[in-house]
Amino acid sequence: MIHLSSDKAILEEYLKEKSFLQAGEIIRSVEIPGEGNMNFTLRIQTAARTFILKQSREYVEKYPQVAAPKERVLREADFYQLISEKPHLKAMMPDILGLDTENSVMILEDLGTGTDYTNLYQQGENIAENELLELIDFATRLHNSFSAASASKAIPNREMRALNHEHMYSYPYLEENGLDLDDILPGLQEASLAYKHNTDLKYEAQKLGEIYLQNGDKLLHGDYFPGSWLKTKSGIRIIDPEFCFFGPAEFEIGVTIAHLLMAEQPEMLIQKALDSYTTKAPLNEGLRKKFTAGEIIRRILGLAQLPLSIDLEKRIALLEKAKNDLLSN
Structure with a gap:
């Protein structure tokens, strides 16, 4: 090669x-x-x-x-x-x-010199409602347009899912994983121990990871977050579907909602995004919340860090909510 x-x-x-x-x-x-x-x-x-x-x-x-x-x-x-x-x-x-x-x-x-939406992680930056609804509409159409049973091409993408699985549902829960979270934000390493030592939480994360690895029916982008959304002169464009696979829609929407929460987007706007999706496609809200929780824990405690502006207190609040959602029946 x-x-x-x-x-x-x-x-x-x-x-x-x-x-x-x-x-x-x-x-x-x-x-x-x-x-x-x-x-x-x-x-x-x-x-x-x-x-x-x-x-x-x-x-x-x-x-x-x-x-x-x-x-x-x-x-x-x-x-x-x-x-x-x-x-x-x-x-x-x-x-x-x-x-x-x-x-x-x-x-x-080449889509041109557009900018992605990672600026949303900075304090006071909000996405326009019409832009968010357009992004949700893309996901809705994607999920509704293809079925694993009838699609002209199967995309299991097992190796990429195995890599993602490791970094979502295993690595963040390891006490000794080689990542010093205090280098990211002082105090985060100590705060992480409450989650790394929680055996029930790790068990629930493992169960969620097993669902992620199962083949599903909907075609997913697989990494649908602000870094994969581009604002160009021609409008919004979507890139980097390398984690794509046929799986549960709850994973895709769960990841998106997690990033909106970490970017402190208005609660009313997040609910509008969810409502927009569920009026056109089915969604198991309990499972969606668990996938949201898994993504929050992964991004705050794992290797794939984001340029978050939220302080330690807000990160812990997000982690606590994620823990409770993962532990809920």
Whole structure:
């Protein structure tokens, strides 16, 4: 497997060899398009166009010590190919321009210099109601449009789910996991012990993880949070479905609601988002709350940290609510 770099000459040679560049097309500039975690990603500009190159390696790009399935970009391609059957969904995601399965490289349409929604984690930043409802509508249409039994392509994505499972339902509950939470926020390490020592909580997290690993009926983006939502000149776009799989809708919506809570979005707005979904698609609210709880614990106590502005007291309050929801019958 070739490991690509940002060297223009090497990139040009590779892209010409794979016929991703047209005759006479020369790379003018190369840049990193955004703050990514999982993959090696570049924006490449030629005289005629710009496009995105994404390569998945055998590790997480931001955390090279963390092993990851090197074929994950191919599962993302599976998702794009499947949703291309639905014009409304396809219109909100980038097109695939090329795919190198041997080296796990995908060439994507460049959506432009948009910004994601991670600014919501900063104090006082609220999402516009119409934008949130559009994001919820995308998830609703996605879940309603595909059934595992009838879809033209199966996407089990077992290896990516196994990786995610480890970081959602195991790693945050380990007392010795190599992560000093005080480096993130002083006092958080000591506060975490109440959850890491709670055997009932760890048991419930394990049970929830087993549900996550089961195959389900709905096509899920798999990582539907502000970092996967882009605001562009052409409107809202959705990216990075590499954790996609057929599973329970409660996981997808649970994750989204968790991030809205950690971003301190207005309670009325969060309820409107839930109401918008449930008027068009079924949702087990008890299970949704548990998946919300699992995501909150994972993000506050786990490796995949967010740029949260909330203080220690608010994080503990979120953890307590999450604990109670996970322990509820």
